């Protein structure tokens with residue numbers, strides 16, 4: 436009898452808990468920054484309110500706590516770091532940040548309160564295992580005064596300009612729907628992170644704003660960038676050392692410097708990038724398109740990289756591999772070295788449109804370490820000027836071609852059947 440009662444009791448408990456579980460999930464707790472003292476007038480410093488709202492979100496025992504930045508308000512934030520070591524009952528929680536309002540940085544560099552005077556980042560997310568940041572909001576770095584800084588007179592704050600939005604040391608992060616504007620330097624950086632997804636973003640800064648890359652990837656793998664529009668003063672997307680398994684698709688790029696692998700191998704460094712797939716991209720008025728850039732004297736490799744279904748609308752150098760990348764203003768020795776970052780297994784498939792310069796395809800590969808297994812298929816790049824034919828540069832390249840290739844890239848060997856592996 437006692438046994439039966441116990442069983443009945445346990446059963447009832449189980450029943451109740453399974454019944455109530457969905458309600459628990461749907462009633463996830465929302466932590467609104469305004470409830471933690473944020474003013475949202477664009478003038479008052481709301482950093483502390485954000486940190487307090489974050490602490491509450493992070494400590495929440497709910498299954499999917501949400502920090503909310505409401506619409507119709509503008510929040511001024513000093514540099515701040517969100518630490519993702521959020522644990523409730525010793526279970527790592529998936530945290531959600533909903534940004535529908537506008538977030539701005541101080542507009543005057545001298546008003547930035549940077550730790551140790553090093554203004555390297557503005558908003559940073561670190562140590563997350565499961566983070567969703569989404570919304571219709573805008574994150575504006577108000578970078579204009581940073582761009583105009585004369586570094587000689589402003590050494591203290593000019594050493595390095597801050598990156599707008601950094602995801603570091605994290606896993607399973609998804610950023611969706613947000614707009615990023617006018618960062619002092621790069622807009623978004625993924626550093627030492629895995630399984631990061633950026634979807635439906637808009638990133639914009641003026642064409643002449645210096646070093647304002649859209650998204651920079653470094654020491655990271657399994658990254659997806661999808662359905663995103665980027666127009667800035669530097670690379671739309673740049674992929675730096677230690678990056679692999681990167682899928683980039685459905686991107687509008689321009690103005691800007693294109694989608695770049697590198698630069699790799701500066702100052703003799705050993706650097707690597709592999710398994711990058713760039714697909715369905717339009718370059719509009721960019722100064723480069725599908726670009727791989729490496730320094731002479733470096734080591735390592737850039738390999739198994741595919742660019743396919745690319746449209747160029749009046750871009751300069753829609754296709755370029757430059758193994759002589761060099762900043763002539765800073766470096767005096769830009770010529771041939773005995774070592775170079777090895778570039779191999781690169782596929783260009785279905786690259787169409789117009790080129791703003793006569794040279795539409797440039798392969799400037801190193802004498803000591805030629806580019807190897809460069810494959811082109813179905814290329815048709817016409818000049819923006821009527822009646823002008825496009826041409827190519829082709830130095831130290833081994834590879835194959837198939838289908839119509841305009842401009843002619845004579846250094847590639849004609850292949851009858853080309854199976855594209857990567």
Ligand SMILES: *[C@@H]1O[C@H](CO)[C@@H](O)[C@H](O)[C@H]1NC(C)=O
Pocket residue numbers: 525
């Ligand atoms: C929390 O989890 C870790 C790893 O899963 C475990 O080693 C530790 O003992 C747990 N701590 C508590 C208080 O349950």
Ligand SMILES: *[C@@H]1O[C@H](CO)[C@@H](O)[C@H](O)[C@H]1NC(C)=O
Pocket residue numbers: 635636637662663
């Ligand atoms: C692509 O992003 C835009 C916002 O930039 C959004 O309106 C649209 O729904 C997205 N499309 C897909 C297929 O995700």
Ligand SMILES: *[C@@H]1O[C@H](CO)[C@@H](O)[C@H](O)[C@H]1NC(C)=O
Pocket residue numbers: 657658659680681682712
């Ligand atoms: C990238 O795309 C390839 C081919 O579609 C797929 O096998 C791979 O899993 C994708 N990588 C990521 C990180 O989604």
Ligand SMILES: *[C@@H]1O[C@H](CO)[C@@H](O)[C@H](O)[C@H]1NC(C)=O
Pocket residue numbers: 851852
């Ligand atoms: C090339 O491909 C075609 C069709 O896929 C096939 O019929 C032909 O045998 C192939 N030629 C060679 C040399 O492999």
Ligand SMILES: *[C@@H]1O[C@H](CO)[C@@H](O)[C@H](O)[C@H]1NC(C)=O
Pocket residue numbers: 739780808855856857
């Ligand atoms: C890298 O690319 C080469 C040439 O396309 C291909 O043979 C090789 O299988 C690729 N490697 C992997 C691991 O996919």
